[in-house]
Amino acid sequence: MATRKVKLTGLGYWAKVFEDNRDLTGFEDSLKDSGGQCTIDVDLDAESFAKLNQSKSMLRGKESPDNEGMTRVRFKRKWEEKFAGGAPKVVKDDGSVWDYDEDGSIGNGSTVEVILNVYDTSRKNIIGTRLEKVKVTNHVEYVPDDDEDDAPPKTASKPASKPMTIDDDEIPF
Numbered sequence: 001m002a003t004r005k006v007k008l009t010g011l012g013y014w015a016k017v018f019e020d021n022r023d024l025t026g027f028e029d030s031l032k033d034s035g036g037q038c039t040i041d042v043d044l045d046a047e048s049f050a051k052l053n054q055s056k057s058m059l060r061g062k063e064s065p066d067n068e069g070m071t072r073v074r075f076k077r078k079w080e081e082k083f084a085g086g087a088p089k090v091v092k093d094d095g096s097v098w099d100y101d102e103d104g105s106i107g108n109g110s111t112v113e114v115i116l117n118v119y120d121t122s123r124k125n126i127i128g129t130r131l132e133k134v135k136v137t138n139h140v141e142y143v144p145d146d147d148e149d150d151a152p153p154k155t156a157s158k159p160a161s162k163p164m165t166i167d168d169d170e171i172p173f
Contacts, residue, residue, distance in 0.1 A: 002119070002120050003117050003118070003119040003120075004055050004056075004117070004118045004119070005115060005116070005117060005118075005132075006051060006052065006055045006057070006115070006116045006117075006118055007113060007114070007115050007116075008042065008044060008048045008051060008052060008113070008114050008116070009048055009111070009112070009113045009114075009137075010042040010043050010044040010045065010048055010070070010111075010112065010114075011042065011043040011066075011067060011070070011109055011110070011111060011112070012040050012041070012042055012106055012108070012109075012110045012111070012112035012134070012136075013040070013041040013042070013043065013066070013072070013108045013109070014039070014040065014041045014108065015039075015040045015105065015106035015110070015112075015134070016038055016039050016040070017038045017039070017040055017077075017087060017088055017090050017106070017131075017134050018038070018087055018090065018100040018105075019086075019087050019100075020100055021100070021105060022036045022037060022038045022039075022079060022087070023036050023037050023038070023039055024036035035078075035079035035080040035085075036078075036079045037076050037077060037078045037079055038076070038077045038079070038087050038088055038131065039074055039075065039076050039077075039131075040074070040075055040106075040112070040114065040131065040134060041072050041073070041074045041075075042072070042073055042074075042075060042112060042114055043064040043066065043067045043070040043071070043072050044061070044070060044071050044072075044073060045069070045070055046069070046071075049061070049071045049073070052073065052116075055116075055118040056118060056127050057116070057118045057127060057129040058126070058127050058129065059073050059074075059075070059129050060073075061073035061074075066108075066109075075114055075116060075129070075131040076129075076130070076131060077130055077131040077132075081130075084117075084130060084132075088131045088132055088133055088134055089132065089133040089134070090106075090133070090134045090135075090136070091133070091134070091135050091136070092135075092136055092139075093135065093136065093137045093138070095135075098134075098136065103139075104141070104142055105142035106134075106136055106139065106140075106142065107139070107140035107141050107142035107143065108140065108142075109140045110136055110138060110139050110140040111136070111137045111138035112134055112135065112136055112137065113134075113135040113137055114131060114133065114134055114135075115132045115133040115134075115135075116129055116130065116131060116132060117129070117130045117132050
């Protein structure tokens with residue numbers, strides 16, 4: 001079985017490439033028993049998408065909702081896999097290792113370079129694609145949605161009081 005290494009550059013979205021933020025369940029809990037997977041969506045320009053197709057990868061992607069003329073492809077790496085599991089290697093532009101606790105999450109729109117292994121499988125006409133490395137060349141800081149600003153202010157809960165009784169003649173209508 002032949003393995004091809006492919007290097008692509010694009011804009012990263014929804015990066016879950018660390019042990020602490022990986023997808024633990026998958027679609028309809030399909031990954032629940034296998035430890036989950038690491039994923040990153042990457043918007044590829046026409047040239048990078050052509051490189052992916054030339055590698056014979058079966059990944060096709062879809063039109064990017066954020067960048068006109070680009071194709072969004074989701075790259076995955078299963079956590080528990082026979083040949084290569086766990087998180088992909090994640091590095092900064094200078095080649096130093098990305099520390100999730102210190103450097104934080106990779107924000108949407110960060111420029112990333114991904115290295116993939118595209119490999120033949122034992123099943124005829126099935127080509128596998130595995131995420132091996134993510135290099136963040138231009139980091140966009142991850143800013144979580146602050147939904148608490150839109151929510152009503154939290155109040156301290158009060159102990160339940162006894163029901164109040166009102167006479168009919170006290171009701172103002």
